[in-house]
Amino acid sequence: MRVGFIGTGSMGSILLDSFISSGALQPGQITASNRTREKVLKLSQDFPGLTAAVDNAEVVQKSQVIFVCVKPLEFKKVFDDIIPWIKPEQIVISITSPILLRDLEKQLPCKAAKVIPSITNSVQAGASLIMFGNRCAEEDREWIHQLFSKISSPLEIEEAYTRVSSDIVSCGPAFMSYLLQRFIIAAVEETGISREEATFLASQMIVGFADLISKGPFDLETLQQRVLVPGGVTGAGLAALEGIGDVFNQVFKNTHKKYNMDLQEVSHMFYQEKK
Template identity: 50%
Template sequence: MNVGFIGTGSMGSLLIESFIASGALGPTEIAVSNRTHAKAQALADRYPGMRAEYSNADAACGADYVFLCVKPHEFIHVVQDIKSVIRPNQTVVSITSPVLLSHLEGELGCKIAKVIPSITNLVWSGASLCIYGSRMDDRDKKKLESLFAHISEPLRIEEQYTRIVSDLSSCGPAFIAFLLQQFVDAAVEETGIPRADAQKVAANMLLGTGLLLTEGQLSMEDIQQRVAVPGGITAKALKLLQRETDGIFNQVIRTTHDKYQEDLGKVTTLFYGEEVNGQ
């Protein structure tokens, strides 16, 4: 397999590292390019056999999959860079939510997919959110999902739900880590427990809770009910949390969606010159 990665920033490098570590891809199967060539070369130097190309077109030429791992406003420029070398049998994969399948299908005469990864893929966990363009048949979808199955659980979703599932899967680790950090900080401040001890306990608690929800097949309500004895310590604390956090995640979702719509409008303007039906 030949795979090109355009963009070696946070998520691009995460995917490359995860695929190599999991055995899904070997370094010799990968070509990378980046706006700053030195960054692509630095990544290639870590993995002998990986090719750091000077142009996006060279990274894309002949690749089975071309991953576009750049910021939304850079997409139109990257698409223009690779347009002349892309062939119908290739698959271009965007990992950026505000770039629509229709944006890319309108410019590139090949198969188009969108896959939203998560930082959890770095430890071969979490989901990869898979959204497919009209030129992808079932065989194409299964082949791409088999690649991502090495580092995640591929989940097919509809494009209209891109933002909310990204909130849960991709933004979620940051949100939960923030809340856990507040919990640990409070524990240290209120009791003097060594921070390293509190962090270790909290991290293992989070891992165990995730396993209860997945392998243990407990629901979130089940966990609360089984931990919170009526009239007990946990039940009293849960009432406080319910009161103080009421509606907070509604505000979080509205914030991410507002930013998404702003970015989507800008991307659409770059592709079409004007926004179309609010998109």
């Protein structure tokens, strides 16, 4: 299967790198383009055999599956470039949440899917979220699922839950590193431990925690119970954590508010001329 990437910025290059380093794709299968061509030329040097396309049309002409890895409001320009070349049997995969499957299928005369990756996929870990358009055949679904299972634990979701699922899978690493950073800063401020030492200890704790969660036997609830000795120190610390109140409710409220604004902008981008 020949695979194309349009947009090799942060996420496009992470995906491409991860597919190659996991052995899921060979560089010779890949054609990529980017608005600023230097980025894609660099990738072709890093991965000999990868084709650095001169434009987006070349990617479409040389690929059966095409990942579009640009920001939401950059899609229209990409679609204008590729529509003359796209064929019904090709599959276009968007990696961004506010581009809806129904819009992909309305805009493009081909098959469409949406996959939301995570930065954790760069180390072949974490989940990815998959949604298929109506035109995807069973073998397309299987191929995409297989591809992502080489770099992640893929989960097919309903599009209605794209935002909350992406918040957990894709924004989650930023949220959790922020919390960990606050944990470290507080340790330094309250006790005078060095930042380096606190960072080392916290990072090792998180690595071990992730291992425990992924390998079992603990779920989150039992893990807390095992550490929480009645009347002990952990309980005293947890009592302060109760103070976070509804902060995570607010996180999801904020992301959904921004998402709804993005959806409106995307709709305007695609349909303003047709209204």
